[in-house]
Amino acid sequence: MVRVVLPAHLRTLARVGGNEVQVELSGPPTLRAVLDAIETSYPVLRGTIRDHVTEKRRPFVRFFACEEDLSHELPDTPLPDAVVSGAEPFLVVGATAGG
């Protein structure tokens, strides 16, 4: 299981309590796999993190893990081992923007 930290608006939308959710990945543990797993577990989040069709990350959403910014990595980039093992969470972050 991969631990995922969602921003407050998406936690509300997905009706989850607490800061973290846990999702199960199918296939190799990649950036794409964790996003797929989030959307499978919480279908209401489809389209809110990445585009429905292009799967491109929404501009004001960022992906962090293990103190690294994974936002610009390719979708098939492997997740850090610490995320795969559950030692560290994968963070979906709404950018601080707007003044």
Place this chain on the structure above:
Amino acid sequence: MSGVRVLVGTRKGAFILTSDGKRERWDVAGPFFGGWEMYHLKGSPVDPNRLYASQSSGWFGQVMQRSSDGGKTWETVGNKFVYDGVPGTHQWYDGTPHPWEFKRVWHLEPSLTDPDTVYAGVEDAALFRTTDGGQNWAEMPGLRGHGSGPHWQPGAGGLCLHTILIDPSNHQRIYIAISAAGAFRTDDGGTTWQPINKGLHSQYIPNPNAEVGHCVHRLAMHRSRPGTLFMQKHWDVMRTDNGGDQWVEVSGNLPTDFGFVIDVHAHEPETIYVVPIKSDSEHYPPDGKLRVYRSKTGGNEWEPLTKGLPQKDCYVNVLRDAMSVDSLDKCGVYFGTSGGQVYASADAGDSWNAIVHDLPPVVSVEAQTLA
């Protein structure tokens, strides 16, 4: 006992205001979807407890909500808005081609006969429809395919399709309006469309009488006279009596003919309301006085309605989807401001009271008359 439910969309959530038929005391529920921009909420005319809401965010995009109990509870429905085929381009602000990109749903117009069918006007301008209660949305491509689409250009608020009016006597006839392309009509249920902008004159475009390119802010119709439409254009208040084939100006004695909202009295098809706004750059009421103007003659002759409205130091705006009427007797009129007030009149505009004073900036107001 009759009553009214007013659905209010704001920059930071939705609110539902309810009252009995006297419209003196109001209950305020909300915020729903706190922190999200709620561009529009509207109920089905067939089933008033079936509500649809457009929820959006610059961070997380578009979400669609549906309620089947008058807004007590909500469920998230489909938010996949994909243009039909290859989207192509429209004009950008600088006149260069710009790819069509979905941004948000501006306006929801439920079918007059089926609570599961809803039309959605979106930015970048296109018309979508669901027939399964919002789970799936499909573009009605004939509008963008009309041929003028590549020449449409966004207004300051974006290239938005903000008005959808269904002819109650002929559901195959639908009117829409786009800023800043103009008004369009279909007579075949949305398969084909024609621009209906003859008579509009806009000095801010290269050809003031062009077929498209006019910044139409809002259209309104009385259900008993679906061939008569009223328009608040960027500048000019207009009317047509032949389904948009020809428009004439009816700004008359308004202190300024710029504004966003326009609406029609529920029982008097020649009584119309606007809120004049000082423009081109200020976008607040002239002289700091918030005045609704009413014409009982279908335009040209206007009277200011001021009782209960602030008549000094008022610098709010009233956006295009932020006025609505109920169908009680006397007709109720409602509008919301960028300052977070929602004003109500239970006597067709003769006097006003603020139902709420301090909401986030109001984007949309829809009144439902409940049996």
